[in-house]
């Protein structure tokens with residue numbers, strides 16, 4: 001079983017990633033969920049993580065609140081996509097579960113120090129503020145991370161928050177730079193992959209047919225989430241970004257990519273948060289990230305739906 005920590009800013013698509021992990025207890029041992037400010041402020045992302053655990057009757061899962069703002073910049077949020085709460089769509093009641101008293105960053109550091117070396121995988125679904133803070137405060141944890149699998153960045157697809165940048169990297173480029181330069185084995189799920197995963201009607205209807213409260217809530221979340229892309233771009237559903245991270249741990253063969261150098265732009269105002277991917281190895285810079293570029297979309301949705309049905 002793979003031990004994982006999910007670092008997240010839920011977010012309807014973050015919720016889908018968390019549900020995928022909940023539906024996969026044979027393969028994944030979830031050590032904790034750490035939350036960060038991103039799609040919406042931290043007060044909402046932490047609350048949302050608790051709501052999701054409760055919705056799936058996973059009262060055993062520990063949820064920690066982390067950074068409430070990026071390292072150096074004011075917080076940029078995405079209510080235009082996710083709604084005011086980040087989980088707009090279904091009627092959700094306030095959580096009765098409580099947050100852990102420990103700060104998310106302390107939990108990450110403590111866990112990596114206490115678990116055997118190279119056994120814990122970090123799954124990041126939001127801005128990288130918590131991870132960068134942990135690495136800065138405790139550089140000894142870097143070689144202990146088995147792998148960091150992240151949703152973030154873009155390559156040939158362009159950006160979704162500026163022409164150059166993807167949201168998670170754009171919100172805290174300084175944090176991303178620290179993480180990308182830390183020497184951790186990394187896998188990146190960029191927009192190039194996630195834009196191939198549209199919440200088409202037939203796929204959402206298969207989720208609805210599961211009929212359980214978590215599946216119905218997920219459908220209502222996705223129907224809210226997709227309206228942004230459907231209305232703005234006329235696309236056939238919304239792009240399901242964050243579950244790619246968990247899907248990769250369960251079925252890496254669904255994805256194709258290449259190990260290459262990736263650097264983060266932090267200086268330029270025009271391109272801040274851009275992931276500069278050396279796909280063609282035109283430099284001799286260190287190949288630090290496995291960048292995914294294509295995905296078996298039908299296989300991905302089959303996996304998602306099969307696992308949602310197990311919650």
Ligand code: BDR
Pocket residue numbers: 011012013014039078081125126151160166167168241242
């Ligand atoms: C990423 O940004 C957020 O809006 C989503 O939850 C996802 O993590 C996509 O750019």
Ligand code: CA
Pocket residue numbers: 008009010011013014039125126242
């Ligand atoms: Ca997210």
